[in-house]
Amino acid sequence: MVFVCKEAAATIITMMSATKKRLKIAAVVTIVLGLIYLLRFLNNTSLISRSSTSGQQQEEEQQRQWPPTENVQQRNLQLAYEEQHALFEAQQLEMKHTKEQLVHLEEQIRSLQASTPRKYPKVKYLNYKNRKRILITGGAGFVGSHLVDDLMIQGHEIIVVDNFFTGRKRNVEHWLGHENFELIHHDIVNPLFIEIDEIYHLASPASPPHYMYNPVKTIKTNTMGTINVLGLAKRVMAKVLIASTSEVYGDPTVHPQPETYWGHVNPIGPRACYDEGKRVSETLSYAYAKQEKVQVRVARIFNTYGPRMHMNDGRVVSNFILQALRNETITVYGNGKQTRSFQYVSDLVDGMIALMASNYTQPVNLGNPVEQSIEEFAQIIKQLVGGPSEIKQTKAMEDDPQRRKPDITRAKTLLKWEPKVPLETGLMKTISYFRNELARSDRFQENSKKYFESPDLQRSRP
Ligand SMILES: NC(=O)c1ccc[n+]([C@@H]2O[C@H](COP(=O)([O-])OP(=O)(O)OC[C@H]3O[C@@H](n4cnc5c(N)ncnc54)[C@H](O)[C@@H]3O)[C@@H](O)[C@H]2O)c1
Numbered sequence: 001m002v003f004v005c006k007e008a009a010a011t012i013i014t015m016m017s018a019t020k021k022r023l024k025i026a027a028v029v030t031i032v033l034g035l036i037y038l039l040r041f042l043n044n045t046s047l048i049s050r051s052s053t054s055g056q057q058q059e060e061e062q063q064r065q066w067p068p069t070e071n072v073q074q075r076n077l078q079l080a081y082e083e084q085h086a087l088f089e090a091q092q093l094e095m096k097h098t099k100e101q102l103v104h105l106e107e108q109i110r111s112l113q114a115s116t117p118r119k120y121p122k123v124k125y126l127n128y129k130n131r132k133r134i135l136i137t138g139g140a141g142f143v144g145s146h147l148v149d150d151l152m153i154q155g156h157e158i159i160v161v162d163n164f165f166t167g168r169k170r171n172v173e174h175w176l177g178h179e180n181f182e183l184i185h186h187d188i189v190n191p192l193f194i195e196i197d198e199i200y201h202l203a204s205p206a207s208p209p210h211y212m213y214n215p216v217k218t219i220k221t222n223t224m225g226t227i228n229v230l231g232l233a234k235r236v237m238a239k240v241l242i243a244s245t246s247e248v249y250g251d252p253t254v255h256p257q258p259e260t261y262w263g264h265v266n267p268i269g270p271r272a273c274y275d276e277g278k279r280v281s282e283t284l285s286y287a288y289a290k291q292e293k294v295q296v297r298v299a300r301i302f303n304t305y306g307p308r309m310h311m312n313d314g315r316v317v318s319n320f321i322l323q324a325l326r327n328e329t330i331t332v333y334g335n336g337k338q339t340r341s342f343q344y345v346s347d348l349v350d351g352m353i354a355l356m357a358s359n360y361t362q363p364v365n366l367g368n369p370v371e372q373s374i375e376e377f378a379q380i381i382k383q384l385v386g387g388p389s390e391i392k393q394t395k396a397m398e399d400d401p402q403r404r405k406p407d408i409t410r411a412k413t414l415l416k417w418e419p420k421v422p423l424e425t426g427l428m429k430t431i432s433y434f435r436n437e438l439a440r441s442d443r444f445q446e447n448s449k450k451y452f453e454s455p456d457l458q459r460s461r462p
Pocket residue numbers: 137138139140141142143144161162163164165166167168186187188189201202203204205206207221225243244245246301302303304305310
């Protein structure tokens with residue numbers, strides 16, 4: 001503008017030096033030129049402002065458009081992604097925080113458990129002189145766990161060694177953490193080095209389905225396992241009680257069976273791994289007694305029953321009770337005329353403890369001399385359980401002994417021991433145990449079915 005005015009002034013001055021007419025024309029031209037410049041200037045300014053307003057309008061227009069243009073879509077996506085990402089990060093942080101809290105809580109629970117004394121069955125206090133350190137191999141099994149209970153209550157220190165083949169931690173869990181109790185997971189086929197005063201050697205599968213499952217292992221347990229136990233007893237000068245069996249008599253030809261009877265065993269039959277294994281176990285015991293002066297006791301145990309028996313034991317007591325509880329047919333192998341005698345587990349434990357405490361070194365029968373035919377026994381179980389189960393005969397088992405009845409004169413005279421628990425009382429306790437176990441396993445099955453059918457699990461499957 002200044003430049004325009006200056007230009008106009010210069011023109012006027014030039015004109016002034018010309019004629020008056022020329023001066024007038026120059027003035028008019030100058031004014032016209034000035035006006036043109038002014039108009040141009042004003043026009044330019046209004047154009048700029050008009051173009052910026054139209055840019056904003058365009059953007060707004062674009063935003064209002066639907067469906068959005070590609071750019072808008074991308075931006076929206078970007079915004080949504082950023083929002084989700086922020087949410088995810090916040091959740092991760094929260095999860096980390098929750099995990100930390102959980103670890104802290106677990107630690108607190110552990111320390112609380114450690115400081116809260118657990119409720120154990122009452123045990124007697126024995127002073128150092130009278131308290132023995134007792135090793136029970138197979139102590140998590142049926143008989144072993146009852147022996148643990150009795151010896152713990154008497155106030156002794158108990159070490160259980162078990163490979164949990166047929167035993168369960170649950171059988172001795174009520175002692176876990178007690179200062180007098182220790183549980184070692186160990187296979188007795190391997191040597192063991194501990195300091196003890198007495199050993200009850202029970203480690204061995206005991207029922208036909210279990211000992212036939214791996215016959216070679218059954219023989220190893222009863223031979224190498226017994227050598228390890230006797231070797232340990234020799235090293236630490238401990239007294240050993242070997243849990244032998246009435247099976248050493250095989251299918252007996254003498255009734256009732258006294259300890260002096262040498263037996264009638266098929267050395268290559270399906271039961272041989274157990275029968276011959278136990279016979280070697282006895283032989284080894286007397287060899288160590290003679291050669292190494294180890295103090296040995298041998299209990300020849302007859303059929304025993306009671307709570308904590310294995311559900312898949314496969315023997316007559318558990319078979320009949322479970323069949324009756326499930327309202328299934330009670331199956332009797334063969335004609336049912338074969339006989340058995342059943343002792344309740346607490347009677348056996350009393351007998352074993354009495355034998356260990358005695359000075360008697362020859363084998364002793366521990367069993368109930370009350371003989372029962374299998375057919376009669378099936379009737380008793382059916383009656384005690386109740387329910388609609390029928391009794392039916394099925395194919396006889398190979399090498400199934402026809403008669404089994406202990407002569408317990410030795411135990412009676414030397415140990416002042418004989419079974420006390422009547423069959424009905426013992427059976428009622430056993431039936432109630434199996435009823436609870438069945439309910440427990442039904443509950444477990446139901447819960448696992450629920451779990452496997454849960455929509456969450458289905459969803460997480462690929
Ligand atoms: N229950 C009876 O009617 C009966 C009759 C005669 C003899 N016995 C003898 O009494 C003992 C105990 O019998 P149970 O009825 O309690 O049987 P069980 O099967 O309940 O107990 C045997 C225990 O030994 C453990 N075991 C097996 N092999 C082992 C190994 N290699 N190392 C460490 N642990 C091992 C098992 O896990 C189990 O805890 C056995 O030696 C058995 O031969 C029992």
